[in-house]
């Protein structure tokens with residue numbers, strides 16, 4: 001047993017120790033070698049050491065080095081070493097985190113992590129939550145809680161009767177709604193297209209002036225952190241209008257919600273605490289390993305009802321039973337890494353992580369603008385959009401950067417423009433990483 005665990009640990013350490021020296025994207029040769037995994041199930045067993053060697057020899061070179069400091073694609077983040085180690089320990093525990101009786105330590109750690117999260121994200125003390133796989137799952141759960149709450153007020157038991165014949169609800173989203181929110185709308189039975197779309201400004205923020213009339217049959221989905229610009233909808237204004245009318249406000253704050261944890265950025269998230277439910281990720285800006293999302297809501301009974309197995313939510317026990325807040329019954333104890341990150345960083349460390357990455361984003365924007373390239377967004381958070389000229393030229397530059405391998409940035413479309421997106425979300429990114437990456441980007445841009 002110890003030999004196998006040591007072997008895994010040794011290989012993981014070697015992988016992480018070498019991450020800054022390699023190209024961020026895997027080489028074509030490493031990708032081609034993945035064909036070793038295209039084979040039939042072996043008839044015979046083989047030694048654990050051989051299994052690990054095969055994983056490491058063929059898997060490791062074909063990874064994206066997103067655990068290192070120079071990956072800026074999508075909004076991904078790395079994993080703090082303490083959270084990787086906590087995850088190993090949690091795997092060794094192999095607890096079924098759905099129940100307190102099967103996983104008492106995990107249940108206690110989740111309770112603690114939730115309490116700390118509410119505090120640093122400045123959410124109401126009554127907020128309840130569930131540890132889910134992703135912000136997509138969290139958006140789904142938030143919508144399910146909203147669906148329960150609004151229909152229950154109309155005397156409709158949606159968990160028992162479903163949506164067929166239910167009183168209709170209206171869903172309001174922005175024109176810039178994230179794809180995962182649309183997916184969640186589809187999964188929860190509201191429909192991707194059956195929505196009212198509010199127009200946005202140049203930063204992807206809902207125009208408050210165009211916000212429709214809402215009532216107690218309306219679910220409003222707002223965004224804290226647009227995936228391209230990092231922009232925030234006018235959440236305070238929207239919540240004030242929604243609350244007086246009885247509408248439910250759900251916040252997709254996959255990464256942007258963390259602005260609330262940094263004093264210098266908290267103004268961006270002003271008013272989020274007035275919403276009814278929130279979705280966020282820990283695997284993005286908190287830098288814990290995958291998979292780790294959080295659904296949070298001020299309406300604990302609604303989430304419990306939406307996630308309950310059979311109406312048992314009516315029982316009035318005080319104990320928080322984890323499965324009552326998530327779609328899963330059995331699951332891994334993903335609250336452990338969240339707890340470890342918060343215990344390690346503390347309030348000041350989370351604030352510093354958010355501030356530091358935002359400052360790096362500003363440094364990217366300033367350097368690229370100074371070199372004469374067009375930065376398409378107001379860089380208030382951790383996202384930077386840059387154009388290198390016409391769409392083909394921008395695509396060429398992105399391709400060259402990815403191929404050279406010093407850093408990795410992806411492409412996106414922003415309000416009709418082709419852009420490169422830089423997302424600074426990793427604890428591992430240093431000032432030196434930023435300077436090396438700026439130099440690489442400018443080299444690629446100069447080559448045309």
Ligand SMILES: *Cc1c(COP(=O)(O)O)cnc(C)c1O
Nearest residue numbers: 134135136178180227252254281
């Ligand atoms: C990343 C992201 C999501 C989806 O999160 P997953 O954890 O990938 O499911 C949703 N909304 C926004 C704004 C995001 O940036």
